[in-house]
Amino acid sequence: MTEQRRISFQVVRDEVKRRIETRVWPQGSLLPTETQLAEEFSCARATVNRALRELSDQGFVERKRKSGTRVKKEPRKQAKLEISLARQAVEQQNSDYRYALVERNVVSSPRWLTSQLNVDPDARVLHIVCMHYADNRPFQLEERWVVIETVPEIETADLNHSGPHEWLLNAAPFTEAEIAFSAISADGRLAEFMGTTTGTSMIQLERTTWKDGQPMTFARLTHHPGYCIRSKY
Amino acid sequence: MTEQRRISFQVVRDEVKRRIETRVWPQGSLLPTETQLAEEFSCARATVNRALRELSDQGFVERKRKSGTRVKKEPRKQAKLEISLARQAVEQQNSDYRYALVERNVVSSPRWLTSQLNVDPDARVLHIVCMHYADNRPFQLEERWVVIETVPEIETADLNHSGPHEWLLNAAPFTEAEIAFSAISADGRLAEFMGTTTGTSMIQLERTTWKDGQPMTFARLTHHPGYCIRSKY
DNA sequence: TAGTGGTCTAGACCACTTT
DNA sequence: AAGTGGTCTAGACCACTAC
Incomplete structure (x- = not known):
């Protein structure tokens, strides 16, 4: 005993x-x-x-x-991944974080987005392109579409000094999300943003979020070459 | 009320x-x-x-x-990822699974592995290379090093008909693991295995596992071009 | 040292599923 | 119908930590 x-x-x-x-x-x-x-x-x-x-x-x-x-037959092991803000990720590696807004405009939902998010074809969305830098080197390109009807406040949000990811986390937490990682090959535009050459391999994270069943935002986060997503479990 | x-x-x-x-x-x-x-x-x-x-x-x-x-200041940002066996992943997409052992030999731990796993420099490890196919198209290249001292049974395991990942899950469950995703560019050898061309972008998962504090295995899983890791939360 | 969460207990009733 | 897990309760004591 x-x-x-x-x-x-x-x-x-x-x-x-x-x-x-x-x-x-x-x-x-x-x-x-x-x-x-x-x-x-x-x-x-x-x-x-x-x-x-x-x-x-x-x-x-x-x-x-x-x-x-x-x-259980197959002890399915689940890894927990932290999806952190670019700012957090940069600061965690002791680098200086810098943010830059590249583009911001209201458009009506392009067809591919309509099917991705399942919204009305004529829904108004805010399209944002911005860059995150670590020690002045490109860290992540963020391209995002936000459904204005679901998050009306986004239209008047100040996105000049911090990114939409940050704003959304604070202002409109999502209730469901879906992520997809893939490896992509840089096209000319992407290579220019990331300061590299066409054809470079980079890791891309696409995330779709909903708020109480309403589609909220679709984001495509492309990371600098060599970036690595880690996790322990 | x-x-x-x-x-x-x-x-x-x-x-x-x-x-x-x-x-x-x-x-x-x-x-x-x-x-x-x-x-x-x-x-x-x-x-x-x-x-x-x-x-x-x-x-x-x-x-x-x-x-x-x-x-909490910054609400949940944890995604759960399932690390599934190649066989499971293939069958889940309704494809035919095929496995092939490419190489299998006992070596003494190369220097980089010694530092990665923190084992003795002269530890014996089993080095395995194998391929997983979906409908006869390359799905995943698995390259693995298993510390024999931690899992002695691996030396007599039959790896001709199913992969070491599967064998290990059933025979020697790990207690801790670390994973890292990255995007890589195919070199000549890899391109040949995956039936593609040099320079193609692919997603690579490196996983290290321990059993009760003892280093067990290091695996590098390279996925076919276009492969995508998904998760909801 | 006092306040807060962390956990245990013994008993009870309920919900689901198989038989 | 019966057996198993799922949850709730009321009370108790403990462990940590801010004060």
Whole structure:
């Protein structure tokens, strides 16, 4: 009888995880019920519940009422990626951040955007192009389209001194988002913005956000050559 | 007095979230204590605790003992990415999956790997090169180094019919991992493997994994041109 | 040292799913 | 119909930390 009384749900969580990893409970097998585990660990069922809920959140087990708790077949590991503001990313690497607005105009939604965002074909959108620099070297080109109907305040926002990403985060948090990473080859315009040559490989992040089901903005963030997105988990 | 009695912690969570998003509780402000909220919602403190814990996990608030719960300055920016097996990714897009082992040999750790993984300079590692195809078109080139001391069973594993990634997931789950995405330009060898031309942009995922603090494997997964990593959140 | 969140308990009832 | 997880409660004690 070990006497760690203080830290119960973590003890249960870690021990169950250990048994899964050492195949005491093999993939696909059924775990004991919460009540049985509570008895084994001499704790309340709620404690076991919390432990198993965390393991379920982390993708180690799958729980179904009446069926019980099963070890997942493929421990799908989820990586958490932080999508940070250009300013934050630059400052994090101890560089000087500079922002420049390149273009800003109100247009009616181009056809490709209409289908991407699923808005009316004649919806008014604010089109913004801007650059983020780190130590005066190009860091990221941001091209963005904001649906004015969803975020009317954007039309009067001052985007001369900080970017639309920053403004939107503060003024109109999104409720859903979708991201896509891809590798692209710089065309002439992009190469000029990034101070490189045509054909250079760069990583591009496209993000679409919605606010309460209303399409809000589509953004294309192109990073300087050599940029790397990292994460631990 | 609404009478939704059944779904309490979600009600509290969503209402608090709503107040944050509508700036009833502005960024950086202090929320009422758990006890006060429990009173307002006429529920137990544990219920409020669970609601606030979820919001804290999702990055909406920050909690500290004695200080209380504060609305985070810059709301959640975490995307969850699933790192799936090549086979899964291929099958998910309804293509036929094919695997081919290209190379397999035991070497002593090259210098760059030694520093990457922090292993002994003379550690034995298994070096594997293999290809994953979707409908017979190149999908992913996998190049991998596995520290034999950490996973001795790998030396006798049959890697002729399924990839090392798959084998490792089933036989030796990792405990920590680090990933890095970048865009690269194909060199001659890579272009040949991917059936494309030198200089083509491709997305590359480098992943290092550890098992209980011991370095396990370093993998470099290069995806076919046009490949896109997607996620919703 | 006092206030706040963190956790545990024992019991209860509910919701879903399989049989 | 029965078994399993999902959640709520009321009360308790603990751990951290700002004061």
